[in-house]
Amino acid sequence: QARGLTKTFRVPRSASGSTRLHALDGVDLTVRRGETLGLVGESGCGKSTLARVLLMLERPDAGTLRYDGVDPFALRGRSLLAWRRRVQMVFQDPFASLNPRMSAGELIAEPWRSHPDLVPRAERERRVHELLEKVGLRAADARRHPQEFSGGQRQRIGIARALALDPEVIVCDEPVSALDLSVQAQVLNVLTELQAELGVAYVFISHDLPVVRHMADRVAVMYLGRVVESGPAEEVFTAPRHPYTASLLSAAPRPPTAQDDGPSRRIVLFGEVPSPTDPPSGCRFRTRCWKAEQVCATAVPADEPAPDGPQHLAACHLPIQPSDRGGSRAAAHE
Ligand code: SF4
Numbered sequence: 320q321a322r323g324l325t326k327t328f329r330v331p332r333s334a335s336g337s338t339r340l341h342a343l344d345g346v347d348l349t350v351r352r353g354e355t356l357g358l359v360g361e362s363g364c365g366k367s368t369l370a371r372v373l374l375m376l377e378r379p380d381a382g383t384l385r386y387d388g389v390d391p392f393a394l395r396g397r398s399l400l401a402w403r404r405r406v407q408m409v410f411q412d413p414f415a416s417l418n419p420r421m422s423a424g425e426l427i428a429e430p431w432r433s434h435p436d437l438v439p440r441a442e443r444e445r446r447v448h449e450l451l452e453k454v455g456l457r458a459a460d461a462r463r464h465p466q467e468f469s470g471g472q473r474q475r476i477g478i479a480r481a482l483a484l485d486p487e488v489i490v491c492d493e494p495v496s497a498l499d500l501s502v503q504a505q506v507l508n509v510l511t512e513l514q515a516e517l518g519v520a521y522v523f524i525s526h527d528l529p530v531v532r533h534m535a536d537r538v539a540v541m542y543l544g545r546v547v548e549s550g551p552a553e554e555v556f557t558a559p560r561h562p563y564t565a566s567l568l569s570a571a572p573r574p575p576t577a578q579d580d581g582p583s584r585r586i587v588l589f590g591e592v593p594s595p596t597d598p599p600s601g602c603r604f605r606t607r608c609w610k611a612e613q614v615c616a617t618a619v620p621a622d623e624p625a626p627d628g629p630q631h632l633a634a635c636h637l638p639i640q641p642s643d644r645g646g647s648r649a650a651a652h653e
């Protein structure tokens with residue numbers, strides 16, 4: 320459970336000095352046991368910084384992270400190590416993230432070096448074979464090297480490696496976006512089956528909305544370091560409240576089976592994402608929002624629940640109403 324996570328980085332600006340980049344600005348996030356939380360947003364919105372904080376690779380400037388009630392940043396030594404085991408990562412590019420000089424078996428066993436008590440030495444080989452089979456590879460694949468596998472197989476190795484420490488949460492950062500379309504579904508199925516079997520939770524980071532819709536129980540939409548909308552995936556996808564979410568959804572190809580009343584017109588946003596070193600006052604989306612009014616420049620919008628969905632929050636002064644959807648959205652930029 321993350322509350323108010325804030326993270327800024329000092330970046331050089333010119334000869335005259337540096338400026339601060341606001342990567343995260345008061346992010347609230349809850350990940351429940353065994354669920355998939357989809358994390359959506361354009362590049363530069365803070366998703367990767369948030370992932371690094373969740374993995375404890377980055378300490379927030381402000382805000383709290385609680386894991387089963389424990390603040391992991393307050394831990395030291397062995398208890399810190401034990402905590403780290405619980406949250407693991409699957410990277411976007413399985414080729415770049417796997418050392419080509421190590422065999423698949425060595426790659427999967429490597430995390431045990433820093434957690435030597437987890438799996439007794441005598442059981443490691445058997446455990447590696449078991450993990451390979453869990454992700455749909457064969458025990459004999461343990462001897463092969465990353466370059467001998469296809470992209471999809473390499474990502475399966477990445478998943479087996481993440482599972483080696485028996486985590487409770489896996490942060491998946493664009494886990495299939497480097498893969499061919501035909502292979503994506505297979506890897507997603509592996510993740511889904513493992514979740515059903517092991518009860519592991521995923522933080523599933525992706526810009527691919529149909530994939531997120533397929534995978535996520537709940538979603539959080541980020542824009543310029545803030546979560547602008549969050550809630551049960553179906554509610555957010557079929558009835559977005561925040562204009563930014565609506566614009567993302569209108570640009571996304573929809574699965575052919577989707578029967579929804581979501582945005583039916585394409586909303587093309589004007590302007591670029593503002594620089595995170597100089598974010599707009601008030602609502603950070605206001606420079607690109609077709610609904611923006613004076614209040615949006617002066618007041619930061621608070622999270623408000625949807626009238627018919629208390630879990631569905633949007634940070635907008637003028638959230639989209641059901642009556643806005645469809646024809647009356649002529650003001651949207653088409
Ligand atoms: Fe648009 Fe204002 Fe809502 Fe921000 S607060 S999304 S600018 S309407």
Ligand code: MG
Nearest residue numbers: 354355534536
């Ligand atoms: Mg699920």
